[in-house]
Amino acid sequence: MTGRVLPFKGRPLSSEAGIQAAERVLATPLEERLQKVRALHLEDPETLLALCGILRERMTSAPASVLEEAEFLYRFIESPKREIGLFDERDYFLGEAALIAGGACRYLSRREEAWVWFDRAEAGFRHTMNAPSELSRLAFQKLAERFEERQLDLVIELLPSLVESFQKLGMPEDALKCRFLEGLAHVEKDEPSAAVSVFNQICSEAEKRGLDRLLAESYVNLVHAHGMCGEAEAAIEASRRAIPILRGLDDRIALAKTHWGLGILLRETGHPAEAIDSYRKAQEDFEALGMRADIAALNLVVADLLLEEDKSVEALREISEALPVIAELKMAPEGMAALSLVRESVRRQEVNRQALRELHGYFQELQN
Amino acid sequence: MEKPVPYRSGEVEGVFSRTLDVIHSALVSYYRLTPDEATGAEEDLLVWFQRLSRRGGAGQMPIKLLRISLLSAACQYGRSFQLWKLGGEQSGDRELNELLAREPDEVAGDLERRFEEERS
Numbered sequence: 001m002t003g004r005v006l007p008f009k010g011r012p013l014s015s016e017a018g019i020q021a022a023e024r025v026l027a028t029p030l031e032e033r034l035q036k037v038r039a040l041h042l043e044d045p046e047t048l049l050a051l052c053g054i055l056r057e058r059m060t061s062a063p064a065s066v067l068e069e070a071e072f073l074y075r076f077i078e079s080p081k082r083e084i085g086l087f088d089e090r091d092y093f094l095g096e097a098a099l100i101a102g103g104a105c106r107y108l109s110r111r112e113e114a115w116v117w118f119d120r121a122e123a124g125f126r127h128t129m130n131a132p133s134e135l136s137r138l139a140f141q142k143l144a145e146r147f148e149e150r151q152l153d154l155v156i157e158l159l160p161s162l163v164e165s166f167q168k169l170g171m172p173e174d175a176l177k178c179r180f181l182e183g184l185a186h187v188e189k190d191e192p193s194a195a196v197s198v199f200n201q202i203c204s205e206a207e208k209r210g211l212d213r214l215l216a217e218s219y220v221n222l223v224h225a226h227g228m229c230g231e232a233e234a235a236i237e238a239s240r241r242a243i244p245i246l247r248g249l250d251d252r253i254a255l256a257k258t259h260w261g262l263g264i265l266l267r268e269t270g271h272p273a274e275a276i277d278s279y280r281k282a283q284e285d286f287e288a289l290g291m292r293a294d295i296a297a298l299n300l301v302v303a304d305l306l307l308e309e310d311k312s313v314e315a316l317r318e319i320s321e322a323l324p325v326i327a328e329l330k331m332a333p334e335g336m337a338a339l340s341l342v343r344e345s346v347r348r349q350e351v352n353r354q355a356l357r358e359l360h361g362y363f364q365e366l367q368n
Numbered sequence: 369m370e371k372p373v374p375y376r377s378g379e380v381e382g383v384f385s386r387t388l389d390v391i392h393s394a395l396v397s398y399y400r401l402t403p404d405e406a407t408g409a410e411e412d413l414l415v416w417f418q419r420l421s422r423r424g425g426a427g428q429m430p431i432k433l434l435r436i437s438l439l440s441a442a443c444q445y446g447r448s449f450q451l452w453k454l455g456g457e458q459s460g461d462r463e464l465n466e467l468l469a470r471e472p473d474e475v476a477g478d479l480e481r482r483f484e485e486e487r488s
Contacts, residue, residue, distance in 0.1 A: 045419055056424065085416070130437045133426050169433065
């Protein structure tokens with residue numbers, strides 16, 4: 001007798017073969033995969049590990065397809081109950097697939113679904129051998145979601161504990177990621193100078209550690225924060241640094257946000273037509289990514305600018321496009337009063353500009 | 369925003385081989401596996417540990433901080449295997465029964481302390 005209590009079905013893959021197998025899985029249509037489980041090595045932990053890595057990488061370039069893939073992966077592992085790998089690996093992969101799906105939902109503003117996926121992730125990770133590190137990553141995603149739901153006080157209250165967890169676990173990069181939320185909270189509180197200071201610190205640390213994605217996304221936030229301060233040169237410089245890195249990473253979400261940030265800057269510096277062009281570019285990028293909430297938020301920002309130019313008919317059109325999406329995605333839970341006022345004013349064909357500003361103020365700065 | 373998990377092969381095998389004596393003695397002396405059974409278990413533990421080091425979260429941690437998870441896995445393995453061998457019966461070995469009654473994580477904590485003491 002040997003101690004091998006959980007033998008593999010067939011020869012296990014090497015990590016390199018796992019990456020190739022994962023690519024073959026992704027190239028196979030979803031509906032054909034269940035017939036090809038063995039040929040695709042879909043139950044091999046190396047394939048699953050590589051699949052999770054690829055999906056995490058693609059999160060910011062194709063969140064809608066990442067969600068579809070992660071959901072497939074979760075359902076595949078979950079039911080019928082499959083024996084996957086050794087010890088806790090099945091639970092880990094369930095947790096990881098759910099965490100990826102939840103993260104994609106967060107990008108797509110599918111809030112209720114995101115929470116369900118986060119609960120599933122917790123159920124998986126709870127049974128793993130190294131639960132604290134995976135649960136801390138989940139806690140970060142939950143805080144980011146709460147941030148987007150504008151529960152700022154709770155985010156600020158819970159951030160230090162999460163930073164401490166990451167530090168204890170020897171995960172300083174993840175601790176650094178938490179500072180993102182801190183910077184964004186400053187933006188939300190209309191404290192752009194404080195935000196600039198936080199994002200500059202993140203940039204410097206990320207550069208030191210060679211963390212390209214973190215670095216580029218910090219530059220994007222600097223574009224935004226400098227734009228809010230009306231600091232044109234600094235904002236343009238930050239975008240100049242961000243764009244090549246983002247292109248290299250194929251981070252389309254952050255590229256869209258860069259256009260958004262430049263739009264804010266152009267508006268602040270008195271170039272409304274150019275600002276609208278920049279917002280439109282951001283909307284085109286978001287359209288390709290399926291990020292409807294961001295498109296709707298920008299519709300309101302553009303409407304406000306159009307009103308400034310006395311183009312109320314065009315402004316009404318923008319608002320009319322945005323309102324159903326805002327209601328459907330429950331984007332402004334604390335802005336319901338403003339939403340009602342805007343809706344009513346649209347019905348009367350005379351925009352209530354104060355309500356409009358209040359409404360888009362709820363999410364125009366929510367860029368992460 | 370997440371970065372890919374780097375492959376840290378040499379480092380992983382290094383930590384594993386430095387911990388192997390403790391694992392082996394836990395499996396053989398504590399959980400009463402035969403040397404052959406323990407060797408089979410150790411092969412699986414190495415494969416598992418290599419993959420643990422490439423997970424989303426654990427993959428970002430310093431490898432040596434993952435050692436406690438390795439010891440935990442070894443103890444869970446030893447306990448499950450011995451319980452399976454006993455087929456639901458009590459062993460005639462009192463020490464083994466006492467060990468099997470303890471949580472594997474707790475035993476792993478003791479092993480980790482022993483490892484640290486031997487190193488210092």
